[in-house]
Amino acid sequence: MAVVTDAFSARAEKATGARRIGAFLSRGQASGPGRGPSRGLPITPWLFLVVPLGLLVLFTYVPVANMVWYSFTSWDGLDPVKEPVGLDNYVRIFTDPEMFKVFFVSLYYLAGAAVQMVLALYFATILSFNTRFRNFLKGMIFFPYLINGVAIGLVFLFLLRPGGTLDALLAVVGVAEPPQWIGDPSLVNVSLAATSVWRFMGLNFVLFLGAIQSIPNELYEAADIDGATSWQKFWFIIAPGIRQIIGLTTILAISGSLSVFEIPWIMTSGANGSTTFVIQTVQQAFQFGKFGLASAMAVVLLVVVLVITWIQRRIFPDEKVDLT
Amino acid sequence: MTHRNHLRGGALLAAAALTLSACSAQAGGGQAADGAIAGEITVITQRTDIVDTVFQDYKADFEAEYPDVTVNFEAITDYEGEIAVRMNTDDYGDVLLIPNSVKPDQFATFFEPLGSVEEMSQEYRLVEEKAYDGQVYGLSITVNTQGLVYNKKVWAEAGITDLPTTPEEFLDDLRAIRDTTDAIPYYTNYADGWPLSQWDGNRGVMGDPAYQNTHVAYSDTPWAEDEWHGISDGLLYDIVAEGLSEEDPTTTNWEESKTLLGTGQVATMLLGSWAITQMQQAAEDAGGSADDIGYMPFPYQVDGTFHAQIAGDYKNAINVHSEHKAAARAWIDWFAKESGYAYDEGGISPLVDGPEPETLGDFEEAGVEYVEMEPAPAGSESYEADIVAASEIDLYGNIYRQEMVDIARGAADGDKESFFADLDQRWADARASVGE
Numbered sequence: 001m002a003v004v005t006d007a008f009s010a011r012a013e014k015a016t017g018a019r020r021i022g023a024f025l026s027r028g029q030a031s032g033p034g035r036g037p038s039r040g041l042p043i044t045p046w047l048f049l050v051v052p053l054g055l056l057v058l059f060t061y062v063p064v065a066n067m068v069w070y071s072f073t074s075w076d077g078l079d080p081v082k083e084p085v086g087l088d089n090y091v092r093i094f095t096d097p098e099m100f101k102v103f104f105v106s107l108y109y110l111a112g113a114a115v116q117m118v119l120a121l122y123f124a125t126i127l128s129f130n131t132r133f134r135n136f137l138k139g140m141i142f143f144p145y146l147i148n149g150v151a152i153g154l155v156f157l158f159l160l161r162p163g164g165t166l167d168a169l170l171a172v173v174g175v176a177e178p179p180q181w182i183g184d185p186s187l188v189n190v191s192l193a194a195t196s197v198w199r200f201m202g203l204n205f206v207l208f209l210g211a212i213q214s215i216p217n218e219l220y221e222a223a224d225i226d227g228a229t230s231w232q233k234f235w236f237i238i239a240p241g242i243r244q245i246i247g248l249t250t251i252l253a254i255s256g257s258l259s260v261f262e263i264p265w266i267m268t269s270g271a272n273g274s275t276t277f278v279i280q281t282v283q284q285a286f287q288f289g290k291f292g293l294a295s296a297m298a299v300v301l302l303v304v305v306l307v308i309t310w311i312q313r314r315i316f317p318d319e320k321v322d323l324t
Numbered sequence: 325m326t327h328r329n330h331l332r333g334g335a336l337l338a339a340a341a342l343t344l345s346a347c348s349a350q351a352g353g354g355q356a357a358d359g360a361i362a363g364e365i366t367v368i369t370q371r372t373d374i375v376d377t378v379f380q381d382y383k384a385d386f387e388a389e390y391p392d393v394t395v396n397f398e399a400i401t402d403y404e405g406e407i408a409v410r411m412n413t414d415d416y417g418d419v420l421l422i423p424n425s426v427k428p429d430q431f432a433t434f435f436e437p438l439g440s441v442e443e444m445s446q447e448y449r450l451v452e453e454k455a456y457d458g459q460v461y462g463l464s465i466t467v468n469t470q471g472l473v474y475n476k477k478v479w480a481e482a483g484i485t486d487l488p489t490t491p492e493e494f495l496d497d498l499r500a501i502r503d504t505t506d507a508i509p510y511y512t513n514y515a516d517g518w519p520l521s522q523w524d525g526n527r528g529v530m531g532d533p534a535y536q537n538t539h540v541a542y543s544d545t546p547w548a549e550d551e552w553h554g555i556s557d558g559l560l561y562d563i564v565a566e567g568l569s570e571e572d573p574t575t576t577n578w579e580e581s582k583t584l585l586g587t588g589q590v591a592t593m594l595l596g597s598w599a600i601t602q603m604q605q606a607a608e609d610a611g612g613s614a615d616d617i618g619y620m621p622f623p624y625q626v627d628g629t630f631h632a633q634i635a636g637d638y639k640n641a642i643n644v645h646s647e648h649k650a651a652a653r654a655w656i657d658w659f660a661k662e663s664g665y666a667y668d669e670g671g672i673s674p675l676v677d678g679p680e681p682e683t684l685g686d687f688e689e690a691g692v693e694y695v696e697m698e699p700a701p702a703g704s705e706s707y708e709a710d711i712v713a714a715s716e717i718d719l720y721g722n723i724y725r726q727e728m729v730d731i732a733r734g735a736a737d738g739d740k741e742s743f744f745a746d747l748d749q750r751w752a753d754a755r756a757s758v759g760e
Contacts (some may be wrong), residue, residue, distance in 0.1 A: 076427075076713075078425065157575060160575070161575035162572045164570055166576075178573070182572070182574040183733075188574070227501065267516070271730070272574050272735060273730070283723060284406075286425075288712075288716055290713065
């Protein structure tokens, strides 16, 4: 997922700070001379890049290449001999319904992500105007994202267990027999997705807020003069102004819901029908010693995420947003 | 709790790989010639809880006896997950515990042989558990038996005086506890997962030391009513289906369960004998007495006698790449004979003539006969593990038992017959694909 995260932060930067970077670059060009000899291949920049590129290759591309190789073997994770089995692992993934069934669980997280984005956009819009306790509320909303995922899992486990904090609160308002939030198979994924929303909304919120605040103030002033309502300001200034970020977070939400792992792993270990694709991958590798199959599953997930990213780039190309 | 997580999957593979590649080999102090007991050895343990206390005493005692040796410990929290990754290099300590994921035919690749089964079994119990081709590769750190820990006060309060001898009687007793006391009759510890795996480890109940060489992997129907998995998993199914277990199994908590049993809020749990001391401790911490905790054999008798399997815990082995094999060997012999680890843990000694622990007094009273399982015949040591992998029914784990509990409590589709039939079917298919 590191790849996706990197790409994501780079693009977020691009979208919010495009104007600033543009200004910086043109300034650089303006102060042109003094760039060194123009003859021959410029070696200096490559020397600077040796270390980061080396680390990138060593810790990203070599392991990925290894994983792809394992995915064509029946390796058990220990054996010095890795027996090649051709496409067997991939055939298994695409023909065994048990393997693909778990993607249905992702739909819960996808729905959760939609709710999360709407909430985040709502709060970001409200808090980009002058609201009372603005900074305090910003902090409140962003705070969950800073907490360790394991801690969140444990806290919510205590919140959601029978007779836990949530049930106690509900009893106060008169709900005598609350459902089993995690024990009930029709609710477990909703509970877990809600936990996930609570955790990640802060991140979406900050992205939206940053984008909204990069919209020049004059536009709002002009809108005020024209007598625009808040709703019109949102719909005709803010929404088109942050289109890029909305597109980006949508894609992140989709690839994120396909690769959910941390919260269900800590809270239920995938029991009670909450197994996600990544949990299944981990179980194949470590419980059944099928590293080959697990690697193939990881490759499939990687390809799916790459395809989604590619689609996103087709739909939201890197064009400059022009509000005027 | 951490040290009992035998079968938990290591989630942080990548992180572990990075961390481990950063630790380079700990070069030994004095380069000992072959045979001399000297040098610096690294002992890897799963006991993160006592590595800085009890193990430091072991180190002092051992180094007093062998002054040329320096012992260093490395304790790993997620032992199973991390050590397997690390064993892809040459650097995995001098003494380590054989992880469960290593198949017998891989022993020689990773571990130093300790001697022949014939010779080692004169002195040590259960050496054949980690043996291959007549060679022993590991010595048990302690030996456990299997049964049910229960709160004596609660069982007495429900008016039960005799030990149940059949699964039906056991269910009757649990019903009595449900009806006459406030306690939860049985606690599954479903959420932590590994306690469910304990239901597999007592095949000796069938009274036949050769049971797993004629049944289990050699049967197309291990979940039939008269076979061990049908009996044990069937009992677990019935307990849950009748509502004799905790209300919401998905939010159980192992550490808490000890206190629940100690204080009598939970009456019974199926666990290895290693758990007895922990439960006694929990009972005392909660203001009760260690005498409240009892240990009963699995409710099944053959010819009027209870049987219980004894099996080795993790086994100490020597890294085949170690530079101080003699010192490493001295350590594992000393650990089995002199350290007193097994006795202090309430386990049976790994030595043939070792001391009996006081914790198993209940078993002595009940006349339980211990059963040491016979090893698999030469050449098919990996057979059962291969079928487990092929069928993806984790006999030694919790995944399919969690599914079973879900079905039993009505949270998933199916019933006992259909689920067991499906297990039998998958097992038989896997047997066919592995071939005998």
